[in-house]
Amino acid sequence: MSFSWARVAAILQKELRDYRRNRFVVVFTMSVLPLILVLGTTIQLFTIKGSISNTKLDNRIGISLLYMLVVPAVIPSILSAYSVVGEREQGTLEPVLTTPMSPEEFLVGKALAAFLPAVVLAYVIFGVFLGATALFADQVVSSAVFQRNHVLVQLLFTPLIAGWSIWVGIALSTRLSDIRAAQQLAVFASLPPLSIIALMSFNVLSPSVGLALGVGAALLLIDGLAWRVVAAMFNREYLVTSRRV
Numbered sequence: 025m026s027f028s029w030a031r032v033a034a035i036l037q038k039e040l041r042d043y044r045r046n047r048f049v050v051v052f053t054m055s056v057l058p059l060i061l062v063l064g065t066t067i068q069l070f071t072i073k074g075s076i077s078n079t080k081l082d083n084r085i086g087i088s089l090l091y092m093l094v095v096p097a098v099i100p101s102i103l104s105a106y107s108v109v110g111e112r113e114q115g116t117l118e119p120v121l122t123t124p125m126s127p128e129e130f131l132v133g134k135a136l137a138a139f140l141p142a143v144v145l146a147y148v149i150f151g152v153f154l155g156a157t158a159l160f161a162d163q164v165v166s167s168a169v170f171q172r173n174h175v176l177v178q179l180l181f182t183p184l185i186a187g188w189s190i191w192v193g194i195a196l197s198t199r200l201s202d203i204r205a206a207q208q209l210a211v212f213a214s215l216p217p218l219s220i221i222a223l224m225s226f227n228v229l230s231p232s233v234g235l236a237l238g239v240g241a242a243l244l245l246i247d248g249l250a251w252r253v254v255a256a257m258f259n260r261e262y263l264v265t266s267r268r269v
Contacts, residue, residue: 036136036140040137086222092178109198
């Protein structure tokens, strides 16, 4: 059976409808958590004075921008961890798995449903952050944010970190039968890529375009391999019959 984007789109539409009906996803994951992060980071940035030393300035900006990357790390992990175990708990997994759909189509549909809203939301929040910085932050701080590699790091790593979080979340969702356990473990497992960004943000690794592109290529390769690994783990019979964590 050839890969069908029509079947992928059907899974995607179904997932997005389920998100709208889930109050936790709409209120907390998509609204409260991003609002807390953007307010916290912008307020923290506004407190930086232009007279601060360059080292401290880089560290403070690095902390603020690192918080921005929490959105593509945490939100997709929560959504993807719900993707399979949530359907199992609602009793809708068996009908979905009996449809003429390949594991790759099922997984890509689930992954896109977590990827698209999380990445769009992360970019919107980052745009609001940049706008607020340009309008209200100290001129020295604003120049440091825009003139260095910070914007490149955010634009490049947002989708790559989201991809990592999604495949880890789906892998856990296929093996666990408790939604909270799957989401908690997925959030924890989504954090390792942020450690690399943290080293770059705090100048432990000297940030440069070459380093950012190299790390980005490595994450892209890992995301691609993770999809293959999760697809190989996908077992319809196990998903239908297993009930244990």
